[in-house]
Amino acid sequence: MSTTNDLRGRAARLRGQLPSPPEGGHPPEDTGQRLATCPRGKDEELRISWCEYEGNPYLNLRIWKCDRFQRGWWPDRRGIAIRVRELPDLAEALAAALDLAAEPRAPRPPGPGSGPRRDRPASPALPPPARAGGGEFSEFSES
Numbered sequence: 001m002s003t004t005n006d007l008r009g010r011a012a013r014l015r016g017q018l019p020s021p022p023e024g025g026h027p028p029e030d031t032g033q034r035l036a037t038c039p040r041g042k043d044e045e046l047r048i049s050w051c052e053y054e055g056n057p058y059l060n061l062r063i064w065k066c067d068r069f070q071r072g073w074w075p076d077r078r079g080i081a082i083r084v085r086e087l088p089d090l091a092e093a094l095a096a097a098l099d100l101a102a103e104p105r106a107p108r109p110p111g112p113g114s115g116p117r118r119d120r121p122a123s124p125a126l127p128p129p130a131r132a133g134g135g136e137f138s139e140f141s142e143s
Contacts, residue, residue: 030047030049030064030073030075031049031051032049032050032051032052032060033049033050033051034047034048034049035048035049035050035059036048040063042066043065043066044063044064044065044066044076045063045064045073046061046062046063046064047060047061047062047063047064048060048061049062051081053081056083056084057084058081058082058083058084059081059082059084059087059090060079060080060081060082061079061080061081061082062075062076062078062079062080063075063076063078063079064076
């Protein structure tokens with residue numbers, strides 16, 4: 001069994017054997033023409049850019065995160081590319097969303113229905129598993 005100091009020593013030896021990190025570990029540049037940046041907390045933002053891939057233009061919506069050392073922004077896996085042929089439908093949906101957001105909303109009364117809406121009923125509770133011996137379980141009985 002290793003002690004804490006032993007593990008730290010082994011970790012230090014392994015670090016010394018590893019190759020140096022590649023030079024230029026700089027964050028990638030945001031390609032394309034940035035149309036908007038929407039902050040989403042202190043270390044995350046939504047970037048909306050007009051981009052091109054192999055001659056095909058598209059609208060890119062992607063989350064970018066600031067690295068833990070605050071040295072730069074990196075693209076996250078969360079994002080979507082909107083094809084040009086999808087833009088009219090997206091524009092209509094955004095217009096409808098803006099209309100809905102502008103409508104006055106009545107405050108919801110607090111209570112059991114004030115949480116997130118569920119489209120499906122909750123799954124029923126499963127019965128307790130049967131014991132191999134078939135009898136009832138008791139933590140106080142001797143088996």
